[in-house]
Amino acid sequence: xxxxxxxxxxxxxxxxxxxxxxxxxxxxxxxxxxxxxxxxxxxxxxxxxxxxxxxxxxxxxxxxxxxxx
Amino acid sequence: xxxxxxxxxxxxxxxxxxxxxxxxxxxxxxxxxxxxxxxxxxxxxxxxxxxxxxxxxxxxxxxxxxxxxxxxxxxxxxxxxxxxxxxxxxxxxxxxxxxxxxxxxxxxxxxxxxxxxxxxxxxxxxxxxxxxxxxxxxxxxxxxxxxxx
Numbered sequence: 357x358x359x360x361x362x363x364x365x366x367x368x369x370x371x372x373x374x375x376x377x378x379x380x381x382x383x384x385x386x387x388x389x390x391x392x393x394x395x396x397x398x399x400x401x402x403x404x405x406x407x408x409x410x411x412x413x414x415x416x417x418x419x420x421x422x423x424x425x
Numbered sequence: 426x427x428x429x430x431x432x433x434x435x436x437x438x439x440x441x442x443x444x445x446x447x448x449x450x451x452x453x454x455x456x457x458x459x460x461x462x463x464x465x466x467x468x469x470x471x472x473x474x475x476x477x478x479x480x481x482x483x484x485x486x487x488x489x490x491x492x493x494x495x496x497x498x499x500x501x502x503x504x505x506x507x508x509x510x511x512x513x514x515x516x517x518x519x520x521x522x523x524x525x526x527x528x529x530x531x532x533x534x535x536x537x538x539x540x541x542x543x544x545x546x547x548x549x550x551x552x553x554x555x556x557x558x559x560x561x562x563x564x565x566x567x568x569x570x571x572x573x574x
Contacts, residue, residue, distance in 0.1 A: 385509065386507075389427045390509050390511040390512075401511075405510060
């Protein structure tokens with residue numbers, strides 16, 4: 357399930373007082389394994405989850421995710 | 426280890442145990458001549474039905490035991506019963522692999538009948554279709570969950 361979408365979640369977590377993957381997972385209602393897969397670009401997440409992650413950081417979607425052709 | 430990863434791992438172990446139990450019983454009964462008489466197919470069917478009931482009970486017992494063992498080994502409590510969108514996608518992929526392999530091996534059994542092999546051989550191949558499909562589906566799920574593929 358690799359994806360063309362890259363993300364800045366790792367950096368945003370670091371900027372957000374070094375939020376752990378488990379903390380982010382709990383905030384957006386997924387498992388830590390799913391956050392790991394998203395960060396590594398191994399999982400193409402749903403639009404809904406993408407919005408939830410962006411909102412967890414208080415950022416617009418395009419600050420977190422970028423689509424590459 | 427997430428709830429679904431643990432489920433996949435437990436599924437593989439219990440499936441392999443149940444398959445071993447099936448193979449052992451069928452070969453033992455076959456060696457004892459249970460499938461030689463005129464009621465051979467009825468005897469085979471009764472054994473399979475009995476083994477299905479036994480395997481359900483064994484699966485429940487093994488699941489409890491493995492959960493306790495994993496808890497002792499890893500020091501982790503049971504993971505929260507959380508199934509997210511990635512887990513559901515992986516479940517679907519596992520189910521597709523299971524269906525594909527079960528159908529393929531089942532057709533192999535039908536092919537054996539068409540090629541004049543014994544009905545007994547064909548029945549066992551058809552039964553093994555479910556075993557092959559289930560185990561491969563569980564391995565696929567675990568591989569996807571762990572990011573191996």
